[in-house]
Amino acid sequence: MKGESxxxxxxxxxxxxxxxxSWIPNLPDKCIRLSSGYPDPMLVPVNELKSAVNxxxxxxxxxxxxxxxxPRMGKLQEQIRERLLVRGIAVSGEExxxxxxxxxxxxxxxxxxxxxxxxxxxESPTYMEALEIFKNYTQHFICIPVDEDGLQTARLEEILEExxxxxxxxxxxxxxxxxxxxxxxxxxxxxxxxxxxxLAAKYNFLIIEDDAYGELVFEKSPLSLKAMDQEGRVLHIxxxxxxxxxxxxxxxxxxxxxxxxxxxxFKKDLDHPFAQAAMSVFLETTNFDERLKILKNTYQxxxxxxxxxxxxxxxxxxxxxxxxxxxxxxxxxxxADTSQLLTQALSAGVSFIPGKYFFLDQNEGTEFLRxxxxxxxxxxxxxxxxxxxxxxxxxxxx
Amino acid sequence: MKGESxxxxxxxxxxxxxxxxSWIPNLPDKCIRLSSGYPDPMLVPVNELKSAVNxxxxxxxxxxxxxxxxPRMGKLQEQIRERLLVRGIAVSGEExxxxxxxxxxxxxxxxxxxxxxxxxxxESPTYMEALEIFKNYTQHFICIPVDEDGLQTARLEEILEExxxxxxxxxxxxxxxxxxxxxxxxxxxxxxxxxxxxLAAKYNFLIIEDDAYGELVFEKSPLSLKAMDQEGRVLHIxxxxxxxxxxxxxxxxxxxxxxxxxxxxFKKDLDHPFAQAAMSVFLETTNFDERLKILKNTYQxxxxxxxxxxxxxxxxxxxxxxxxxxxxxxxxxxxADTSQLLTQALSAGVSFIPGKYFFLDQNEGTEFLRxxxxxxxxxxxxxxxxxxxxxxxxxxxx
Numbered sequence: 155m156k157g158e159s160x161x162x163x164x165x166x167x168x169x170x171x172x173x174x175x176s177w178i179p180n181l182p183d184k185c186i187r188l189s190s191g192y193p194d195p196m197l198v199p200v201n202e203l204k205s206a207v208n209x210x211x212x213x214x215x216x217x218x219x220x221x222x223x224x225p226r227m228g229k230l231q232e233q234i235r236e237r238l239l240v241r242g243i244a245v246s247g248e249e250x251x252x253x254x255x256x257x258x259x260x261x262x263x264x265x266x267x268x269x270x271x272x273x274x275x276x277e278s279p280t281y282m283e284a285l286e287i288f289k290n291y292t293q294h295f296i297c298i299p300v301d302e303d304g305l306q307t308a309r310l311e312e313i314l315e316e317x318x319x320x321x322x323x324x325x326x327x328x329x330x331x332x333x334x335x336x337x338x339x340x341x342x343x344x345x346x347x348x349x350x351x352x353l354a355a356k357y358n359f360l361i362i363e364d365d366a367y368g369e370l371v372f373e374k375s376p377l378s379l380k381a382m383d384q385e386g387r388v389l390h391i392x393x394x395x396x397x398x399x400x401x402x403x404x405x406x407x408x409x410x411x412x413x414x415x416x417x418x419x420f421k422k423d424l425d426h427p428f429a430q431a432a433m434s435v436f437l438e439t440t441n442f443d444e445r446l447k448i449l450k451n452t453y454q455x456x457x458x459x460x461x462x463x464x465x466x467x468x469x470x471x472x473x474x475x476x477x478x479x480x481x482x483x484x485x486x487x488x489x490a491d492t493s494q495l496l497t498q499a500l501s502a503g504v505s506f507i508p509g510k511y512f513f514l515d516q517n518e519g520t521e522f523l524r525x526x527x528x529x530x531x532x533x534x535x536x537x538x539x540x541x542x543x544x545x546x547x548x549x550x551x552x
Numbered sequence: 553m554k555g556e557s558x559x560x561x562x563x564x565x566x567x568x569x570x571x572x573x574s575w576i577p578n579l580p581d582k583c584i585r586l587s588s589g590y591p592d593p594m595l596v597p598v599n600e601l602k603s604a605v606n607x608x609x610x611x612x613x614x615x616x617x618x619x620x621x622x623p624r625m626g627k628l629q630e631q632i633r634e635r636l637l638v639r640g641i642a643v644s645g646e647e648x649x650x651x652x653x654x655x656x657x658x659x660x661x662x663x664x665x666x667x668x669x670x671x672x673x674x675e676s677p678t679y680m681e682a683l684e685i686f687k688n689y690t691q692h693f694i695c696i697p698v699d700e701d702g703l704q705t706a707r708l709e710e711i712l713e714e715x716x717x718x719x720x721x722x723x724x725x726x727x728x729x730x731x732x733x734x735x736x737x738x739x740x741x742x743x744x745x746x747x748x749x750x751l752a753a754k755y756n757f758l759i760i761e762d763d764a765y766g767e768l769v770f771e772k773s774p775l776s777l778k779a780m781d782q783e784g785r786v787l788h789i790x791x792x793x794x795x796x797x798x799x800x801x802x803x804x805x806x807x808x809x810x811x812x813x814x815x816x817x818f819k820k821d822l823d824h825p826f827a828q829a830a831m832s833v834f835l836e837t838t839n840f841d842e843r844l845k846i847l848k849n850t851y852q853x854x855x856x857x858x859x860x861x862x863x864x865x866x867x868x869x870x871x872x873x874x875x876x877x878x879x880x881x882x883x884x885x886x887x888a889d890t891s892q893l894l895t896q897a898l899s900a901g902v903s904f905i906p907g908k909y910f911f912l913d914q915n916e917g918t919e920f921l922r923x924x925x926x927x928x929x930x931x932x933x934x935x936x937x938x939x940x941x942x943x944x945x946x947x948x949x950x
Contacts, residue, residue, distance in 0.1 A: 155756075155783060155784070155785070157784070157808045157810045157811055158810055160665055160724060160758055160811075161664055161814065162663075162665055162670065163667050164667065165663070165665075165814060165818070169814060190618075192618045192619065192621075193618075195613070198613075198614035198617045198618075200614055200617065201609075203609070203617065204605065204609045204610075207602065207606075208602060208605075208606070211598050211599075211601070211602045212602075215593070215596075216593040216596035216598055216797070218799055219596045219598065219601065219797035219798070219799035219800065220588075220590045220596075220797070220799055221590065221793075221798045221799065223590075223799075224799075254652065254824070257820060265560075265563070265688070266560060266563045267558055267560055267563075269560045269561050269562065283820060286820060287820065290663070290818060326558060360558055386555070399614075399617035399618070400618055400619045400825075401616055401617035401618055401619065401622075401824075401825040401826040402617065402826055403823075403824055403825075403826075410555045412556055413555060413558075416559065416563060416567060419567070420563070420688060422655060422681060422684060425801075426652070426799075426801055426824060426827070427798075427799040427801075428797075428800055428801075428827065429824070429826065429827065431799075
């Protein structure tokens with residue numbers, strides 16, 4: 155009996171185009187992890203979350219340990235709605251669904267909107283997990299390049315108009331990370347935000363706004379697409395992974411009530427009652443604005459340190475965008491193959507994510523790599539960039 | 553803009569055949585919950601889980617609060633493998649995937665094996681959440697009736713042979729809960745287990761064995777299908793929801809390595825690192841066999857109490873299977889419409905699950921209802937059955 159023969163046709167195709175083994179190699183134990191999009195370990199509120207769990211279980215006993223039952227699951231939803239309101243996003247209780255992180259939200263969106271033949275527009279490059287999730291549902295993508303002002307909406311308009319003229323299927327969804335994009339760190343300008351909303355209305359598509367990094371702003375950032383959305387075309391995805399702790403797996407999606415009802419219906423029991431209730435206690439007992447200030451200061455400082463190390467240790471030919479928030483710096487090394495470079499970097503003791511994983515056509519990503527300034531401490535970070543600089547130089551001399 | 557017009561065709565069909573509003577009504581606050589498939593609140597190890605979380609965070613600090621990082625995530629996998637070994641199921645590390653509860657495991661199985669046209673065989677009645685999940689992926693089902701010895705494998709054989717003769721598509725998967733089935737409480741006999749494995753080999757299908765209740769055995773139960781599986785055709789799904797706490801969302805799936813690799817690949821970031829690591833500490837510090845003894849004794853005693861209350865308070869015409877483990881008793885009330893009955897029962901202060909939710913063709917379920925003896929305390933349970941008896945009698949006189 156051949157086990158593979160049982161796979162569905164779609165999964166066979168997905169496994170062939172993108173076999174599990176082709177993924178980023180495991181990191182050696184001693185390695186400076188400039189690859190990890192994790193929060194700074196010092197900013198993970200370990201003791202506060204411990205207290206939250208203790209208080210929760212003392213007060214509610216077994217309630218949060220059942221499928222549902224803790225009144226704090228509903229409370230968490232209210233708390234998230236309050237935080238969204240601060241950012242200009244007003245949604246009712248019927249318009250917000252708590253999810254197990256942003257990835258579950260993206261997966262649910264794919265599930266309710268995508269057919270095999272659905273066309274979806276993506277930024278290029280884009281968040282690799284989102285790309286992988288969408289590839290489980292459709293093979294029809296339109297990739298729109300990104301520059302330092304984010305998604306190139308003029309290019310998007312050209313493509314849409316061309317497709318319309320030719321009678322080709324128009325995209326049903328656009329997935330975008332407008333603020334401190336993963337992986338490039340760039341932010342879509344207000345003009346382009348306005349433009350993309352106009353395009354959505356004109357060409358009748360929905361916008362999935364992934365805002366996982368939106369609160370980690372160093373100076374200031376434009377309004378979120380959802381806050382500018384007059385027509386109700388934006389589904390706004392958020393997460394506490396970057397501002398509290400990813401291991402708690404708390405995310406959400408906000409949008410029209412009819413969509414939220416359908417998303418909830420397909421989420422079923424894939425909920426996490428205990429984590430939701432514990433997070434609600436944490437938020438109850440935390441001054442979140444104060445917390446955000448500390449996060450911003452820390453990450454802005456770490457970003458500066460990384461930028462200055464890049465200036466110091468990387469060859470002249472290497473370039474990058476200067477981020478205004480978030481976790482990432484996107485590096486271009488002309489002529490490089492960053493997948494090969496990674497093997498050498500790992501031997502030297504530093505990791506990054508090769509650019510190819512963020513592109514639908516992986517060939518487009520060979521000269522790029524993503525660095526994260528969020529996780530490593532400053533000393534390690536400087537050391538890591540120094541090692542990376544040496545690897546790049548050695549490599550370019552070959 | 554009509555929001556619904558954006559839904560995928562498959563979801564439109566699913567929402568039409570099974571609109572969210574048609575689901576079981578919310579329970580009033582004061583209600584004896586004979587509907588809830590929750591563990592007994594006294595058996596949820598609240599203090600032990602609290603200690604586990606404290607110990608975990610003291611020892612590992614931020615590690616379990618990232619996407620991955622806690623060594624205990626790997627440890628949990630080993631601990632589950634050890635528990636499976638006790639039950640005659642020997643699997644390697646590559647053959648077991650930890651999931652966010654059994655539902656995620658079922659959803660992942662559906663995802664990697666089902667195409668739109670795939671035929672799947674189900675017990676009738678079956679676990680309603682599994683039915684809902686499968687309905688998101690295919691509309692082609694073969695429903696095999698269940699009796700007091702479980703799935704009627706002779707009937708399954710007839711159907712398979714008939715389909716084969718007629719050149720109809722044969723099922724790719726059979727989903728079964730062989731031990732203490734949800735909702736009927738019945739257990740598949742050893743002979744039928746042997747038979748179904750033979751049929752799987754002869755007609756080339758896979759068996760999804762949902763074993764969520766398998767450890768809650770009052771006297772003894774047959775070997776699991778996976779333990780009897782010579783050909784590697786069984787995917788074994790388990791869960792700690794019924795024996796520890798559902799809110800922790802820890803389940804698993806065991807099977808051929810190539811399937812586990814694909815399942816893991818499609819699970820992506822939909823993991824729960826914190827809950828997994830905390831559960832590992834709990835298992836480390838718990839005598840699980842002792843715990844199981846207490847669970848068995850408690851549930852067996854509660855089952856007896858419910859059975860004797862049924863004898864005492866329900867009309868002669870009402871019948872049920874006597875379960876040998878698990879959480880449920882399946883009741884038949886000839887001529888009743890149990891959905892209507894539920895409205896009256898809720899007014900009277902007692903809940904149950906109407907039978908129709910466990911059937912693909914809901915019309916088949918009108919005379920049945922599922923009672924759970926796991927959650928309510930004995931006094932409430934007796935009172936609840938008394939109330940139910942009155943509702944049934946009032947209703948039959950109309």
